[in-house]
Amino acid sequence: MDHSTGQTTPLHEAAQAAGARFNPFAGWIMPLQFAGVVVEHRAVRNAVGVFDISHMGVLTLRGPAVKDALQGLAPSDLGRIGPGEAQYTVLLNEQGGILDDLIVYDRGLVAGEHEVVVVVNAARCAADTAWLERHLPPRGCTISDRKGDGVLLALQGPQAVPLLERLRGWDLQGVPRFGHRQLAWGDEQVFLARTGYTGEDGVEMLLSREGGQQLWRELLEHGAQPCGLAARDTLRLEAALHLYGQDMDASHTPLEASLGWLVHLEMPHPFIGREALEAQTRTGAPRRLVGLTLQGRAIARHGHSILDTAGNIIGVVTSGSWSPSLGHAIALGYVPTAMARPGTDLLAQVRGQQVAARVARRPFYRRG
Incomplete structure (x- = not known):
């Protein structure tokens, strides 16, 4: 690949050395996969994986x-x-x-x-x-x-926090989900948050260029699986986490995107878009983002049509993949609100074939 077609992160050469295959993404040349999507996906679900997310x-x-x-x-x-x-x-x-x-x-x-x-x-x-x-x-x-030429790492999986505690000597048990701390590592201050995009426990860390490169090496030496954007996508889709530009954009409101829990109209403060959301709350959102499970091995992808059982096009798939954890195809897509109830039978148009699909409860995957 011509790596001159986008920016590279401070971990680009380290990712190359670890066997990464790269792909352009949002103006960056990012690792797509290392050992393979399924290997990386299962490493995060069962142990620990590390992602370079320095493009954020x-x-x-x-x-x-x-x-x-x-x-x-x-x-x-x-x-x-x-x-x-x-x-x-x-x-x-x-x-x-x-x-x-x-x-x-x-x-x-x-x-x-x-x-x-x-x-x-x-x-x-x-x-x-x-x-x-x-x-x-x-x-x-x-x-x-705040990032400059620094490194943003996501360490994810059930062994992520124990591994980091062993390596750095930090006690992270008091950091709750969505909590964050500024932690000392030698002369460096590391911004650490217990957040992630995989449906697993883990942390995201902002470090200097040199500190990030060193920590990447140490994590791989102690068993963390390097992971790319492909596994990040299957993991976030199983957790029904939205991808901007696919599952939501400026043409969708939070109420339509099934993010109504983010809209706090009971607070007295004005905000841009409040009047539009108040109006849509009164009238009801005409469409909703739903989860879909598909029968067979067909995979509905972004842009594929969603149909009712009579074969009429009623919506569009925004994200879709095979789920390594569940063993069947899953997708997100927009349908009329009247057809957004879990259990509703629908169809997905996949390579000219109509495939049985059903509205599912989200997330598709939940630990435990």
Whole structure:
């Protein structure tokens, strides 16, 4: 592959040495797979895998009322989180459409100012930064790139936290899900959050370039399976986690995207898109993102049609794959709200064939 067609992360050469196959993604050349999708997927489900996610955007927002300012851009009540806690949410346009999904980390007071860290999708990093710069500086907030040329790692799986504790000597038992800490490692400060995109326990860490390269080597030496974007996709799909640009975008509201739990209309604060969501709450969302299980071995992919049992096209598949954990094909897609009830029988158009599908409860996979 011509690696001049996109940016590379500080772990690119280390990934090459570990046998990675690469693929372009959101302007980056990223590892697609190492030992193979199924091997990597099962390593995360049963033990521990490590992902290079340094393509993601990491921003620092600072100001005397930075969380209040950010509240004007998000439908979730950010007052529910305090220092050391985080909230998954979305940015909206005036029509209630989703501009991006992100995680907001409340850092509390840092050097006398309130600090918030946000992690955004690689493909939306420039647009999100511009959106924040447009709306936050009038409220006295500053925005800066926190990642620089650093490394963002995701260590995922039931053995992820025990492995990291053994290697670094950290006690992570007091860090709850969506909790985060700034931890010392020699002369370096590591931003660590108990978050992930796989449906498993694990952490995500922001380190310097050199620190990230060293930790990557140590993790592989101690048995962590290097994993690429292909396994990351099958893992997140089993957990029914959305992929921006496929399962949601500016043409879908959170209510349509089955993210209504992020919309806190009971809070008194205004936010961009609130009026549109209030109106849709009154009238009802016309469509919903649902989970689908398919019969046989056919796999419905992004863009494939969803049909009712009479053969009429009623919706579209947004994500689909074979599930290594469950042993059958699964998918996400939009259908009319009246057909979104779990157990509803539908059809998927796959390579010219109509394949039986059924609306399923999400997530498809849940540990234990």
